[in-house]
Amino acid sequence: MLSIQEVKKTYEKTDALKGVSLQIERGICFGLVGPNGAGKSTLIKMIASVIPDFDGEISFNFDDPQSIKRHIGYIPQDICLEQTLTALDNLYFFGKLYGLKGKELKERAETVLKLIGLEKHGKEKVLKFSGGMKRRLNIGCALLHEPQLIIMDEPTVGIDPQSRLYIFDMIEALKEEGCTIIYASHYMEEIERLCDEVAMIDQGVIVEQGEIDELLKKHAEPALFISGDNCLPDDIGEYCTVEDRKEGYLLKANNLLLIIEKILNYVKENASQLYRFELVQPRLEDVFISLTGSQLRD
């Protein structure tokens, strides 16, 4: 669907992207994660043709290779709506920009209003909408022309959990319809839930990319959380890393079974008290922090 080759972008003296290459297959949800200022939005704007001047190459494989912009739906991080007009006015506006008109435009606007759960609010001014409703309408404006590639830049920033869940369901429905989705976020749990593949970007370079399960296997160590009285053998640090957490300890090791066996034996021998003993699922966030470090970015 999309091939990005050695893309570079410089703003005055700052290198926003330093040679990014990616392949995105048709029909998948592709996550793009990175801290603020990593280059996510710049890359996304290049793919969406918002930033036209850059080094490198971005090529698309659409059914109809003419008029690339007609196949892309771009949902920016900003709420790009005309607040003094109604939801329907906004949908008509964007629909017309993509060449829709007449009956087709009206039907698509109605369909999209239903899809984004605003069918009862079509004639209300956007000014009166909640943050979640505006976000959904912002998404809807990019879906009118039935794009093959949907690019979402932080689509859930600042909204309530209900709206977030609704947006997740919409994305899953779009995926089932065969759309390819690029989803940029710094909420790792959203990427884990929605995406098939992910690329991690930091300081203008891709630090890792691949299927999420593969990345978790490759980079995240299994972990065990334990709390209790006198529950850790003195020499446990030789077999695993021990992090002192607020209510217990987090033990990380490649061979967790050995650690579990050691601890259980120790607890049994010393008649210790165990309050919590649980396996901790490796998270994408751990992978990201392990690859990029925890230092704050400007």
Next chain:
Amino acid sequence: MDAIITMESKKYLQDRGLLFWMIILPILFTVIFISVFTSGVSDDVKTEVITSIIPGYAVMFVFFVMINMAETLLNDKNSGMIARIASTPLSPYKYLLGKWFPNLFVVLIQIVILFAFGKLVYDISFGQPFALLLISIVLAVTVTGLGLALALLVNSNNMAVALTQVIALGGAVLGGLWMPIDMMPSFIQNFANFLPQFWAHQAYQSALVGELEMIELAKSISILLAFGLAGFFLALIRYPHFLKKARG
């Protein structure tokens, strides 16, 4: 492009601030100043004052559309709307045309309303209606051309408001819109030749009383168009930079 025009027109129809600045305030000014300057004067002087004040305030207040033009483009830039539109098939120059066109109509409607008010309330004569129409169209092009340049040059709404006040009010004072240019010092009379307000006002006054010669009409229109084209030229030079900033 019609999507942008429709959107802008809908916005303007709901904008009460625009209605106040472009229609209500100039009518208020016209009524107040005419009543001040015509109390206790002969009918001939009264007609002369009215024939000066009505086109004078029309010319002065059309320049306030520049604030509106700057505001709409800056808002689109700051809200990310320009970047969003860049992802659609609409070309950037059609976007700009779409933003310009409704303002041209706003100015034309404003002029029509202010002159119609003059006709209904003060019974001014439309001596040369074709010339009046032509001056109005050219004035609308001039003002919106300058407005486009201003909108693409300034970085904030406050700056746009300040510069528009200087252009509109400064031009009104120095261009003889507030008092007859003959009463001004000679250096101001000379300076007035470099102001579009002066040429529009002079042409309107002569056309209202049916004394605008063809050569004078051509001269006024050419000068006004030159100002407008200079505005468009500046805007086109500045536009790529504006777009680059707006797209991030």
